[in-house]
Amino acid sequence: MAHVLHPSQMRRVSPAELESLAMYYREAIADAARKQGRETKLYLHWSAGHYGQFWDDYHVQIDRDGEIYVIADGELDDILAATYCRNSGSVSICLLGCVGATTNNLGQESPTPLQIEGMAKAVAALCNGLWLTIDKQRVLTHGEAADNEDGICPHDPYGPKSTCERWDLEYLGTMESPKYHPWAEDGGRGGDVLRGKANWYRKYWQESGGTP
Structure with missing residues (x-):
């Protein structure tokens, strides 16, 4: 069962610091993934x-202002109860917010533009440190993972294309991702937008001298 943490238990980090943490824990996480017969994965959530x-x-948690936080010392190899069987x-x-979100309305605490960019930066930094390609095989929303959209099947589907038990970030409520449409192929699903932004940040940082 999830528990709320006091802000004093969190540590704010820059993308560069997050990338360094990912580098430090890369082998431990990759070894745990190999034991599952797959590569390292990143799963994108909202807290609801x-x-x-x-x-x-x-x-890793992203607040409304786009700031990035880790728990305590940022032990990325800890096994946390975030993504069923994964x-x-x-x-x-995790993007903090979206309490009361529905497939028609993300509510009063919907993803902010700064949060969306913060999550994309976090993905780019982690993938740099973990040596991962940013694609759906390695970076998935909880909804995409719930429906086994990466091609592995550790559980029965329970996402937006099946039971809809979990559909985190299926849409973002923005012009780029305005509505709930799990079968969309136009790049407007939340996961597509976030991966696209993360790839943009990765390329921009490479061309501008490094992760900030």
Whole structure:
């Protein structure tokens, strides 16, 4: 069962610091993933709670202002209860908010533009440190992972294309991702937008001298 953490238990980090943490834990996470017969994965969540409300089951958390936080010392190889049957050999990233979100309305604490960019930066930094390609085989929303959209099948489907038990970040409520449409192929699903932004940051940082 998830528990709320006091803000004093969290540490704010820059993308560069997050990349360094990922480099430090890369082999441990990759070894755990190999034991599952796959590569390291990143899973993108929302908390379904409030802005500024931190949780103990996500390695990396993004608040409404786009700032990036880790739990305590940022032990990315900890196995946390974030993504059903997929927690070993993975890192969980959570956007704080979306309490009361529905497939028609993301509510009063919907993803902010700064949060969306913060999550994309976190993905880019982690993938740099973990030596991962940013694609759907390695970086998935919880909804995509729930439906086994990466081609592995550690569980029965329970995402937006099946039971809809979990559909985190299926849409972002922005012009790029305005509505719930799990079968969209136009790049407007939340995961597509976030991966696209993360790849943009990765390329921009490479061309501008490094991760900030």
